[in-house]
Amino acid sequence: MRLQLGYVPLTDAAVLVAAVERGFTAEEGLEVDLVAEPSWATLRDRLALGLLDGAHILAPLALACHLGLSGPQARLIAPAALARDGNAVTLSLPLWRALDAASDAVPDVARALARVAEARAGEGRPLTLATVHPFSSHTYQWRRLLALGGSSLSAVRLVVVPPPRTVEALERGLIDGFCVGAPWSSVAVEAGVGRIAALGVAIAPGCPEKVLALPAEMEDRAAPLLRAVRRAARWCGEPGNREALAALLGHPRHLGLDPALILRGLSGSLRLAPGGPVVAVGNYIALGEAELIPDPAALGWLFAEMAAAGQVEAGHVEAGAGPDAAGLYRADLLAAA
Template sequence: MRLALGYVPLVDAASLIAAAELGFARAEGLTLDLVREPSWATLRDKLAVGHLDGAHMLAPLAIASALGLSGPQTRLCVPMALNLNGNAITVSRPLWEAMEAADDEVDTVAAAFARIALRREREGRPLTLGTVHPFSSHTYQLRIFAERGGLDLDTQTRLVVIPPPQIAEALRRELIDGFCVGSPWNSVAVAEGYGRIAVLGSELLPDCPEKVLALPESEASRCASLVRALDRAGRWCADLDNSAELASLLSRDGYLNVPAPILERALTGDVVVDTDGRRRRDPHFSLFGERAHRPDPAHADWFIGEAERAGQLVASDELRSAARAIYRPDLFDAALSG
């Protein structure tokens, strides 16, 4: 069976790329045609109109799409999660220097950030922050970070949406003052000399649910072979002994087109945060494999709660039940037991 799967160029698309390139899909009788998409909105719409058979997708966006809150309402199911964590908040080097944070603790950095943001807001020059999509853990992590410093993200900063592959360039061009994005684009901003990683997402919100495998609901009964292939690929990606090979694979022009050493930082959790080479080490910075793969309906509950706090919806028992129903641990369990 041949499947077209969409992805946005990020490290957490690794399971799809490894499955396609290293034989995991072929072992299940599948040929995967991976389609690199420029933005989450494009991927969402192409999945909705049937140009894709499935996708590497922001978990909150899969829920929003299925509930008719973002783009065409699309009946989707999530038979598998792809990863946990992997995001970071990065600011421009001039902003970091102005913050004068005494240490790298989350609350210290958040308070220093809020102090500058409040001053800029009083001056009529609010900080502009980039997120990858309104319905994303990135948006919610930015809100949590702001709140840790006593800042109201909605009224005291300006939030704009920029696709992941363009967000570091937007910082370089001084169109934004900071952003939250998945790897490798934080590390790209550091490596190219204009960004400073302020907070790792895994420090701000441990085990944050991130990307999922989103499929049309009509494919639920036929997804077992794909789930098995991606599960085995994800377990391979989780093995640190494979990180150098995986980084080399992801670095290819047709995939992420980013130097392998930058990608390996995210895969190993040994993250360079500034141009002086300072590092933050977190083995849970980006998680694949057994710990991440089984879709958890409790994650849908969290997304609905965060979306309500962000003013994106009015939660109800009916809405929560509909969101939970999109997550299908039964499909995951059946695939792995088959």
């Protein structure tokens, strides 16, 4: 069986990349073409229109697409989760200096960011902050960070920038900051154009991040792919394989980056500021076999965040987490495979 699987170049595409590059899919009799997509919107549309047989996709976006809230509606199944956490809020160096936060602790950073955001909004020149898609944990983490400081998304200009373009946009002054998955914050720090201000794992610990989404009609044919994905997840979860995994991801046909930068996120050893020390970050990104089982409880969390961000009416949260949404997460298929 030949499959085309889409992904956006990020560290948390690791399980899908390893499944193919380490030969696990071939051993299951699958011929798989990995397709690097330029943005989440492009990936969403290609998946919904049947141009992809599956994809590494934002968990909120998979849900929104499944329910017809974003792009063409498509009946999807998500039989496996690919990652939790792994995001970071990175600010331009001028904005970081303007914060003059009392400390690097998230509450202090949040208060300082909210103060600057409100001041800039009052002057008619709001901060321009980037998320990777409206239906993303990144949008919800921006909302949470600003709310923690006493402000809201209404005080800033929130724009969408695809993950691989965030560092360039920051360097060109098109945005004042971004929330993005690994390794792009480390790339910004290494390039000397950004400062990591807050980690996603500190804003919303255990945040559901990416899932493997397939068209619903793949249900009866998904077992070989799921077996390969389970083996790949087990391999990715072994600390001794991190350097090899970073090299796989860093290859020009995938992220095209220095593996050492990717390894920082995989090992939880991050440089927060250009030229600064490397600090240990516990649970920065969660990859591995233990993360594979999609948790139905995450659907309730996602709907609550969508409602808080004004993407669905609050009264629809309970109804939205009903049978239609519940049909998205199919842990039974993973177990059966």
